[in-house]
């Protein structure tokens with residue numbers, strides 16, 4: 001495919017966070033673009049941007065608060081033209097983007113499942129009562145407590161490597177990590193047990209990489225079209241409509257997953273009390289193109305069942 005790049009060729013700047021996983025995602029994006037347009041890798045520069053969430057690593061995310069902890073600085077640079085596109089884990093992205101930005105290009109989705117990670121146990125059932133499990137995810141904490149109220153949970157922040165190190169040091173006996181992250185980093189040696197979605201429904205958009213751009217940049221829009229994965233787009237449209245209708249932030253335990261079965265979509269959703277004392281689930285099948293509407297309706301049904309204060313700690 002021919003691409004109308006200005007001559008002499010100016011590199012396209014790809015913005016990303018600096019964690020190993022974020023870098024792997026940026027490199028995958030660069031490879032897909034280079035391949036689609038038969039361009040050398042040098043046509044793309046990867047620009048590492050440090051975000052507030054990267055700078056503050058000693059406090060739980062929910063205590064720092066505020067929207068876009070891991071995205072604001074990157075989006076500012078995108079709006080300012082310092083970068084041309086930004087690569088994100090869609091799981092970490094708010095459902096609404098700042099004025100002037102669009103986030104509607106997705107790479108083919110990786111494994112959506114969570115994995116159980118422990119040097120000593122194969123699965124949750126093997127852990128004796130009182131065992132300490134580390135996680136910084138409110139969803140995983142609540143899902144864990146629902147299944148095993150007898151286990152202890154400790155806050156487990158930091159990137160994938162940091163969390164694996166904490167396991168090794170014995171800060172916790174087990175943790176959960178996304179299969180997608182482990183796969184993208186090629187961490188095949190980490191002993192992991194994938195957990196099926198029936199047992200632990202993943203986060204909305206887990207395993208998906210999104211590429212953000214300026215709304216008025218037609219050249220970039222055209223370019224991104226070449227690497228967009230439509231099925232991933234259809235699944236995320238439903239999952240993110242569900243999340244948006246729930247007003248979900250990182251501070252509420254919500255899970256959601258859309259699977260495609262031919263022309264049909266199978267959409268599942270779950271909301272939990274933060275202490276894991278209760279979970280409400282719903283599921284529907286609908287035509288793929290109705291996914292977003294189905295997501296919003298599912299959110300409404302769950303909110304009605306939940307009633308006031310469901311997400312409050314008690």
Ligand SMILES: NCc1[nH]cc(CCC(=O)O)c1CC(=O)O
Nearest residue numbers: 089091177178180181206207208
């Ligand atoms: N919140 C951090 C984060 N954001 C995306 C991933 C994994 C990759 C993905 O889900 O796309 C992770 C780590 C994890 O949950 O284990």
